[in-house]
Amino acid sequence: MDDEKMLNKISKNAEMGVIGIDAVKDYASSEKFKKELLNQREEYNKIYKSAHNMLKESDCDVSHPSPMAKVSTEMMSRMKTLTDPTDSKIAEMMLQGSAMGVAKVIRNANEYSGDNEQIRDLAHKLRETEELNIENMKRYL
Numbered sequence: 001m002d003d004e005k006m007l008n009k010i011s012k013n014a015e016m017g018v019i020g021i022d023a024v025k026d027y028a029s030s031e032k033f034k035k036e037l038l039n040q041r042e043e044y045n046k047i048y049k050s051a052h053n054m055l056k057e058s059d060c061d062v063s064h065p066s067p068m069a070k071v072s073t074e075m076m077s078r079m080k081t082l083t084d085p086t087d088s089k090i091a092e093m094m095l096q097g098s099a100m101g102v103a104k105v106i107r108n109a110n111e112y113s114g115d116n117e118q119i120r121d122l123a124h125k126l127r128e129t130e131e132l133n134i135e136n137m138k139r140y141l
Helices: 003-027 031-057 067-083 087-111 117-138
Strands: none
Touching (some): 003 067, 003 117, 031 117, 087 117
């Protein structure tokens, strides 16, 4: 996997985190939990912007999650929160999303053939963010 593809994978992963949080944040019942979600959203957004800027600086194309992936995430999140709008259920959903994110970033990092340390560092930052999100969500289960 080359630099452009790896940066787009990082960007998409972070963007999906933002989309997932946006779909459920208004259902959070406690302010503490909502603040945690917004903090996670901010971290995803920082990573997204870093990847996006690196792509633009390299005159690379920026790709985004497919409209179907976005709509599917939003709809599934909203449906699950309608049936069980508790902070515990939202935390479970977020934990599952972050677990998928960890798996993706590890797989992508293993397939990355480039030697750009900034890209490797950004992938590492995304993995750390996902792992921290998992730990933080465990408190709300």
